[in-house]
Amino acid sequence: MSTNTDVSLSSYDEDQGSKFIRKAKEAPxxxxxxxxxxxxxxxxxxxLKNRGNTKMSIHLIHxxxxxxxxxxxAMTLGMVSEDFGYQEGS
Structure with missing residues (x-):
């Protein structure tokens, strides 16, 4: 049984904060x-406290x-900006 040892370990060295920052730069x-x-x-x-006469279910639905x-x-704006060639720094 052989194992694949060509997997890059750089993604495992990354902590949660830097991973989030990297992903945020890729998709702002x-x-x-x-x-x-x-x-x-x-x-x-x-x-929720000051909803007046509105039922809770209606308030939660809204x-x-x-x-x-x-x-x-936000997803739509991200897709549109990607289609128009949005790139950070340009």
């Missing part, structure tokens, strides 16, 4: 989508749609 709209999603969820939890919409929008 991913962290923007993640941050927007977290911000909308935080805002929804904050407004927050879910808003968070998903932000992520889809």
């Amino acid at each position: 709209f991913v962290p923007i989508g993640m941050a927007g999603f977290a911000a909308i969820v935080a805002y929804g939890l904050y407004k 927050m879910c749609v808003a968070a998903q919409g932000f992520v889809v929008g």
Whole structure:
């Protein structure tokens, strides 16, 4: 039984922080989508107390749609910017 020893170990030497930074440079709209999603969820939890007459299920549906919409929008912008040749530093 033979094993493949040609695998590069450089990816194993990388810690989580530097891996995230490298991935963020490759696709800058991913962290923007993640941050927007977290911000909308935080805002929804904050407004949960003061939702007035709105049922909780309706409030949660609105927050879910808003968070998903932000992520889809960030992904769409990422795809469009990639198609138009967005490159860091140019």
